[in-house]
Amino acid sequence: MARDAIATAVKWNALGEHLPPLVPVVAQDEATGAVLMLAWADKEALERSLDTGRMHYWSRSRRALWMKGETSGHIQEVSALYLDCDGDAVLARVRQTGPACHTGSATCFHEEEDPDGRIGDTLTALAALVRSRRREPRAGGYTDKLLADTNLRLKKVGEESGEFLVAAARDDRHQMVYEAADLLYHLVVALEGADVPFEAVLDALAERRK
Numbered sequence: 001m002a003r004d005a006i007a008t009a010v011k012w013n014a015l016g017e018h019l020p021p022l023v024p025v026v027a028q029d030e031a032t033g034a035v036l037m038l039a040w041a042d043k044e045a046l047e048r049s050l051d052t053g054r055m056h057y058w059s060r061s062r063r064a065l066w067m068k069g070e071t072s073g074h075i076q077e078v079s080a081l082y083l084d085c086d087g088d089a090v091l092a093r094v095r096q097t098g099p100a101c102h103t104g105s106a107t108c109f110h111e112e113e114d115p116d117g118r119i120g121d122t123l124t125a126l127a128a129l130v131r132s133r134r135r136e137p138r139a140g141g142y143t144d145k146l147l148a149d150t151n152l153r154l155k156k157v158g159e160e161s162g163e164f165l166v167a168a169a170r171d172d173r174h175q176m177v178y179e180a181a182d183l184l185y186h187l188v189v190a191l192e193g194a195d196v197p198f199e200a201v202l203d204a205l206a207e208r209r210k
Contacts (some may be wrong), residue, residue, distance in 0.1 A: 006156060009083055010023050010043075010046070010083065010087060010088070011013065011023075011086065011087040011088040011091070012043075013023065013088065017097050017185050018063070018110055019063070020042040020058065021042065021058060021064055021104035022040045022042055022044070022060075022089065023040070023041055023042075023046075023090055024038060024039075024040055024056055024088075024090070025038070025040065025041045025046075025055075025057065025087065025089075025090045025091075025188075026038055026089065026090070026091050026092065027039070027055065027068075027076060027092045027094050027096075027100065028092065028093055028094065028097055029094065029107075029128060030093045030094060030198060031077045031095065031128060031131060031197060031198070032040075032124045032125070032127060032128045032198075032199065033124070034106065034107050034124065034125070034128065035107060035109055035166075035198070036096055036100035036101075036102055036107045036110040037092070037100050037101065037107065037109075037191065038108070039057040039058075039068075040057060040058050040059075041056070041057050041058055041091060042058040042065070044049075044056075044058075045057050045065055046081065046090070048065070048067070048146045049078050049081065049092070050078065050081065050192060052067075053077055053078050053092055054067055054068070054075050054076065054078065055067070055075075055076035055077075055078055056068070062076075064111070066090060066185045067135050069097065069098075072095055072098070072102075073097065073098065073136070074096070074098035074099060074100065075094070075097050076095070076096055076097075076100070077094060077095040078092065078093075078094060078172065079093040079095060079157045079184050080092075083091075087131070094185060095102075096128070096132070097132055097135055097136060097181065098132050098136065103149060106125050106128060106147075119203070121186065123198070124198065124199075124202075126185065126188050127151070127188050127191075127192065127198035127199075130143060130147075130188055130189055131190045133147065133191075134147050143189060146186070146193065147189065147192065147193050150193060153189060153190045154189050155189050156186045157183070157186045157187060160179065160182045160183040160186050161183060162182070163179045163182070163183075164176065164179040164180055164182075164183050167179045168178075184189050
């Protein structure tokens with residue numbers, strides 16, 4: 001959406017005499033499709049988002065403009081902004097760094113539908129976490145160590161594949177579960193390390209269902 005078209009295209013919501021006209025903004029992770037959060041934006045917030053490439057919102061409680069991740073570092077880089085068909089809501093496709101929720105959860109939508117904190121597709125959430133680690137490495141972390149060493153990544157995928165095969169050959173179903181989890185984790189890291197988006201794998205699987 002072009003910057004200059006915002007003011008005329010959006011149907012702003014009047015929420016009170018002490019607040020500027022606002023529009024609800026749903027932030028969605030561009031890579032995983034996960035819905036991250038719902039916030040409000042005024043005209044300046046949308047313009048700042050497009051001008052700077054980082055999502056800005058309007059806080060109704062503080063009555064102030066704020067940039068997502070300004071203090072936490074968990075910024076949202078803008079990929080695109082879309083208006084819904086009625087023009088009274090905005091979808092922000094973003095590249096999320098770190099967790100979107102102030103609680104530390106990947107998204108703000110987890111309390112009722114997902115009490116254990118497993119957001120949607122676990123593999124998709126894992127891929128998002130690994131991607132954030134590549135963008136913001138943590139010294140000493142195992143995932144960071146793998147991402148920094150191609151040979152180690154490939155070696156671990158081979159090792160975990162072999163361990164799964166051994167468990168399967170022994171018909172050890174309990175061990176198969178754990179070896180499969182290890183293998184999937186290392187595959188996700190290997191994909192991210194090779195700059196292959198995990199959603200490309202999901203797309204390939206979806207094609208095979210047709």
